[in-house]
Amino acid sequence: MDTTTELPLFAKLHGEPYTQLPRDLYIPPDALEIFLEAFEGPLDLLLYLIRRQNLNILDIPIAAITRQYMDYLALMQELRLELAAEYLVMAAWLAEIKSRLLLPSPALVEAEEEDPRAELVRRLQEYERFQQAAQALDALPRLERDLFPAKAQLIERPLARVPPPVSLAELLDALRDVLARAEWVGRHQIQREVLSVRERMSQVLERLDALRFTPFTALFRPEEGRMGVVVTLLAVLELLREALLELVQAEPFAPIHVRRRV
Amino acid sequence: MPTLKAILEAVLLAAEEPLELDRLLEVFPESERPRREELRATLAELAGSYEGRGVELIEVASGFRLQVPKTFSPWVSRLWEARNSSYSRALLETLALIVYRQPITRGEIEAVRGVSLSGGIMKTLQERGWIKVVGHREVPGRPALYATTHAFLDYFNLKGLSELPPLAAARDLEHIGAELDRRLLAASSDSLTATEPSDG
């Protein structure tokens, strides 16, 4: 990987160019990594490349920028930086723009096509505006950094609070809820004697095979009704928690299978 | 360049705890650090400037702090009064059960609600004067029996419990609740008695 093209001439001392870093200007080995991770995405990287060379955003030299962009990508990959997919999408886009620019010009004009760069320029500009807005926002005086709420202690925090108001409607509303729940709780307690979770755990384990997968849905018996389904589900969850069985799903929304753990 | 007095004021107002003299000295870069005596004198000057204001500078065990003088607590305390929130669902349900199932024990409330009752709820209801212990159930442990008070009836502008919608209509409560909401919106709080269902 040739990064020398990216390295600026450090300085000239008595007319002699310095191409090596002065020894006292030590750059830690992972500095580049940090530097590259500092990019907020492909648009940010492109803007950086454009600004660094004082290029006009309205007239980007696509071939050169594409080459530099690819160099950075290669460097990032070499450093095994996790590269967001967006960077690769941008690389493909740049390549496409470059190839379209190489088409013979009459075709371009006659087709009344936009400059292939226009959309890229639009997006770069749009992003640049919000980069600037973010900087302006950061420069605003703000609490905790520039301003601090002025507070004086209270000797004793007054306890005499006025209690909250309650309306009769609220009270009746609460009663309705609690009664509705009481019915549910009551029924649940009766059912629990018939269908205990522990009991169902044993039944599920008996039905399962350690070698073959059983379809998850085969564990449920609709004729047991809602409570039966709930108890079976609780039993399966409890068995999973105790690492007594394993659930497998090949892909999202595919049937779930279950087998005994050995 | 702000004055020493203004800097001390700013630092004390921004601090969330009393500041010792040394800590106050540390907010100045070494080259500009005032002498201790100078700091003490300026603090005294600052304290004097608060005469007749809504703040005072005092020295407590852990240092200097600005505080709101006690004189202002009538106004300051209303700041929190104005911010009363509402009661929790758990409290309202507990109250509703006491109203309709009184006299009732704590255990019975818990059985119906299906969850154990936090201690704070019964305490709040008793402090508010809405419920009281009226006896004990003669079972092991002799649990207290709770009932509503006159203060409860007064608050809800009721002459007696009989003016409440009957529990038999509990299944109809959804309807009653909606009706009450509608009436409450339409009527002022004075006309609370008018919120009773006409067939109740």
Place this chain on the structure above:
Amino acid sequence: MPTLKAILEAVLLAAEEPLELDRLLEVFPESERPRREELRATLAELAGSYEGRGVELIEVASGFRLQVPKTFSPWVSRLWEARNSSYSRALLETLALIVYRQPITRGEIEAVRGVSLSGGIMKTLQERGWIKVVGHREVPGRPALYATTHAFLDYFNLKGLSELPPLAAARDLEHIGAELDRRLLAASSDSLTATEPSDG
């Protein structure tokens, strides 16, 4: 009997958040409640009395607040050495998009920034209370629409969004196409490649 000015000072210093005029009025019992104009005038007087002090009275989106002015941050920030109050570029850019383009969906933010948004950023912004969901866009998936809150304005010392610096005008954004077309017509495809600097 403390003066109205001192009472307002005490209440503002004791409060934990900005106070609206109505809230300030509520700290007075009804019989002693000042008129709104009187309160406003006294607040202005109080603000004036802080000239040259370590405190200032300002009005932000949620009301009036006493705060230590920016001038004093060098001293105050030395109180808390390690307090971190800087935010990542990603967070600030996201916030800027929500500020200037609200209501906006997550997808729209990602489209402008050209990268997918890490979950942590929206969570941080919501936890800080700076943004909230104000609705959903009626497109497939019904994505949430985000907007800024009063807490955001309060934190950035603003009374309203209109006080924010204006978003930079889109430089020739509408004319880019035309400009490029013009150049394309003027130049041959050969000269296009010639505009590239010979980097090396």
